[in-house]
Amino acid sequence: MSPLDTRIPAVLLRIDRNPFHHGTLGAVRSLGRAGVQVHLVADDRESPVRRSRYLHRMHQPPAPGSPPAEVAAALRRVTRHLTAPAVLIPLDDAGALAVSALYAELSDRFLLPRPTGDTAERVADKASLARVCARAGVAHPTTVVPESAADAVGAVARLGLPAVAKWSRPWLLPHHTGLRSTTLIGSPHEAAALFERRDEAGSRLLLQAFVPGARDGDWFVHGCAGRDGVVRGGGTGRKHRSWPRSAGLTVSGTWTENRELWSAATRLITSLGYRGVFDLDFRRDAATGDFHLIDFNPRPGAQFRLFADGTGTDVVRALHLDLTHRPVPAPHPLEGRAYVVENYAPLTALRALALPGPREPSPPGELAWHAGDDPGPGAAMRRLWLRHVTRRLCDAVVRRSRRVLALFSFRSGPRELAPAVVPGQKKRADRPESVPSPTREPR
Template identity: 30%
Template sequence: MRAGKHAARPGAPPRFSRFTAARLEWSDPWRHPDVLAGTLLTFGATQPEPPVLFYEEDGDLLFISRWRETLARAFRFVVPDATLVEDLVDKERFQRLATALTLPVPGARRFDPATERPGELGLRFPVVLKPLTRRPESWDPVAGGAKALRVDTPPELAALWRRLAAAGLPLLAQELVPGAEQRIESYHAYVRPGGEVVGEFTGRKIRTWPLERGESTALELTDASDVAALGRDVLARLRFAGVAKLDFKRDPAGRLWLLEINPRFNLWHHLGAVAGVNLPALVYADLTGAQATRRAPPRARAGARWCRPWVDWRAARATGLPLWRWAPWALACDAKSVVAWDDPLPLLGAAVCRPLRSAARAIAAGYSLEPTGRRRSPSL
């Protein structure tokens, strides 16, 4: 395995890995993209050949896309067309694009609680509310860590309106596709310019935390031919080139609805690599000129599982799964987030840094704890 260089948040697990050869100063790509670009370009100029860039979050994706011409002077990377990136990340733009291409998306509408009064959305309830572009620091206080908020009736939406308006975020209301989180399935692919699918696999969620519309805590690869076929068709209609994850939800009648497309690297790629389809490695081979002879895309091993143990046990417990049943299941997972017997420091480092970061955020927010445990603002 090659050693990597990381520009990641302080305390992020990759910074502690024995496979990390250098740690770059991190700057928020949302707030300080120019500083981050300067850090990367300074580093890239010292390397004997242009390094390959990988990116996992929406902020990283938008930064690389918007600074692509500058970064290409010192790095190699795969990123879709600039306009398409903006269309896929912004949920309102994605809804317009999907409608124009007749993609199978649920009905949705943009609204801004800060400037509009509660009114008729023209949608069937229940609906889910999402920020147009999700930034955890602004959305998590509204949704409590969930990716979206479920609203069952117009009166419930009206009761939430003041809280939503206070957040100052324009939102997308989307008709809810019935079914549990386990009915969310995904298609993952790396596509070369021209439409050649180099690698692909399908999967489904097992658990999330929070249990509804939360972050994935347990995943499983599948062999869903209809998901793969629809995923390929959607990417072909978009004339997509790059790495993508397409999230679908299967309704009670078995129909697949497209929820979103994420054109970036993600946690699923760890499981895919363990199961035989290493999408980041295929990208790396193309960018470094080491691609193998072109052939049919490899098949991933269906049934391979991934979990994030320290969060998944909470999700499992909330579903009624006892610890004595969950623990052997988790140990048998083919891939585990951060946990690796041959590289234990990421887990240990994250465990130490997490409470320190929480304390730092509390201090930065201007709060302290009274002996009773209640928060109070410091005296001015």
């Protein structure tokens, strides 16, 4: 029998257009396997998630950048297909902030954590997060918000290179710009160039000191703060691989107990009065040993399934249990459990799928896409990923070819040529050599 109340459906919300968001599939499978009816409000074009046997129905999402009123309208349309108030779980920052702002309007139709003021917005915004950390006494990289390109250059000079550039509200980044939420920069010129693109980005540019991490020095903490403020579910994990490297999402990680980090994270959550699921990213300073809070995401992290414990409880299930007034099972940690996103770390995934052999006993790991009981999304992802990679390679070849042709054209541009001399004809000394003017065409 499922510990979850299967009479209460779940509605997952993701406004960001990203067909490769594996956290969405993880939430669909987690709740669906427990017998919960799962509705997904997300873009379904080419989405591998729509192939999941555990997904009941997909719904049209609001457009990226939509005001809260349009998000509310999209969610109201979903309620026409529900038989009871549903647990509402946003899966990206834009959705989390909209749901927090709309609590009073949505709470009669959905079950959701009661927000504490503007906490979700303050921790999601990278600029205000620095102030939150300062007040809470949590280590955080030195952060500068430049007011001009010259300020950006000066900030990099003070912070040192490499430095980290972030957009304060990355959920506002348009896809067509090619801008990343986080970039490792290696020169003052790069910082100035990014500052000049702030209008495209839609939010302020932040420059942060790069925290030199030790080997495997990147950590993350996931949890769910219940209605009573107690953190349940989740755990501490170590990031082994990320994409992009050193400044991106976790593509390979393991559940690794770290009591010091867990204690620091839960103290921060308690001090903020935060309620709901959270995902915190930390980096351990190789020189001082301090854990610096790098990011605070007020929603499930994409790799949250790493922390599915021995009872099957993860942070998404913990939230459903808490909001339906059911007890969350006592924790049963599976230290050493691994999680791999196979489209970003294929070799690591292949090792995880290798035939059993002599090895140290460890808890069963999980791949983001491949699942024996739900093969559809994995197969669809592989086809879509192949097209994506092929398109990126073709675009790269075209860009490289254009640069080579432009360089060749520059080097072999127009030159002054000597006139041809007919054999037996002497050059005229009283007339300068020149290229004859082209004959005009008759009009």
